[in-house]
Amino acid sequence: MLASPAADGLFRRAIAQSPALPLIADRELRARQAHEFLRSLGVSPDEVKALPQRQLRRAAGRLQLRSAATTPTLSYGLSYGVRLLPKHPIDAARDGNLARLPLIIGTNSHEASMFAWTKPPMLPTTTASIDAYLNRVAPDAKDQLLAAYPDYPRRRALVAFGSDVMFGGPAWAFADAYSAHAPTHVYRFDHFGWSLRILGLGATHGSEIVHIQHSYASYIGRKLHPLGRRLQPPVGKRMQRAWLDFAGQGWEPADERLREDQRSEIRWSNGHDWPVYDTERRCTRIILSARDMVVEDPDAERRKAWAGLY
Numbered sequence: 573m574l575a576s577p578a579a580d581g582l583f584r585r586a587i588a589q590s591p592a593l594p595l596i597a598d599r600e601l602r603a604r605q606a607h608e609f610l611r612s613l614g615v616s617p618d619e620v621k622a623l624p625q626r627q628l629r630r631a632a633g634r635l636q637l638r639s640a641a642t643t644p645t646l647s648y649g650l651s652y653g654v655r656l657l658p659k660h661p662i663d664a665a666r667d668g669n670l671a672r673l674p675l676i677i678g679t680n681s682h683e684a685s686m687f688a689w690t691k692p693p694m695l696p697t698t699t700a701s702i703d704a705y706l707n708r709v710a711p712d713a714k715d716q717l718l719a720a721y722p723d724y725p726r727r728r729a730l731v732a733f734g735s736d737v738m739f740g741g742p743a744w745a746f747a748d749a750y751s752a753h754a755p756t757h758v759y760r761f762d763h764f765g766w767s768l769r770i771l772g773l774g775a776t777h778g779s780e781i782v783h784i785q786h787s788y789a790s791y792i793g794r795k796l797h798p799l800g801r802r803l804q805p806p807v808g809k810r811m812q813r814a815w816l817d818f819a820g821q822g823w824e825p826a827d828e829r830l831r832e833d834q835r836s837e838i839r840w841s842n843g844h845d846w847p848v849y850d851t852e853r854r855c856t857r858i859i860l861s862a863r864d865m866v867v868e869d870p871d872a873e874r875r876k877a878w879a880g881l882y
């Protein structure tokens with residue numbers, strides 16, 4: 573949305589939680605995959621809607637596997653190089669050709685842990701899939717990237733690598749580029765309750781959503797935090813307040829419309845507990861269970877390794 577000219581003026585601030593930027597592919601690749609999809613079905617575009625859903629799913633799944641084995645992207649999804657999205661968001665941020673709005677962006681500390689159970693091919697979390705990914709995407713940078721994970725090939729390093737492929741690496745690259753043009757606040761969500769601890773998942777992908785949306789009564793919410801409906805976790809209260817303050821009134825220091833009491837209420841967010849991100853310090857808010865803290869460049873070695881690839 574930030575990189576789409578069609579969205580210009582439709583919103584004033586943005587929050588990107590675990591953006592999976594590698595899933596965005598160029599128009600030419602999408603076109604080739606669309607033609608391959610039709611060939612596998614043996615129909616014309618006009619005939620696709622008449623086919624059974626199961627047949628479409630199977631054809632799409634086979635194409636997905638082939639795509640993940642030969643490219644770093646999925647076989648279907650967002651495309652750039654088109655009117656709605658002229659450039660990939662990272663390139664648009666580097667050129668400054670996108671909306672320059674205040675932004676919160678971040679990832680979870682164990683993004684890929686849940687995916688490691690099913691081992692999807694586009695998110696490498698095994699030694700074989702990581703080797704295949706590196707040989708396909710960055711054979712010359714293989715040693716440099718793996719050196720950033722001292723525990724490799726232990727499970728912790730495998731999960732961390734898969735997390736950075738899809739979420740960490742591109743989010744760091746986007747934050748570095750975007751922060752040169754607009755106020756940017758970066759976070760890393762580290763909180764996980766006892767249920768995720770027992771499962772060995774940690775702060776896995778999407779686990780922050782129940783806290784921000786206060787959806788503790790939902791099926792996932794009950795699984796993640798069984799007592800959340802009666803006793804809201806402190807992390808949820810903090811995140812909801814921060815997200816609402818940011819969305820509703822913003823943290824821009826130059827906003828003189830705020831009353832003095834409003835300024836004091838959001839002071840913690842306005843450059844004190846959550847400083848603006850820049851490439852000199854890379855201040856990142858680490859969201860923990862009982863409290864939060866700000867750390868400069870908390871994943872420095874991994875970020876530097878992926879910066880070479882991007």
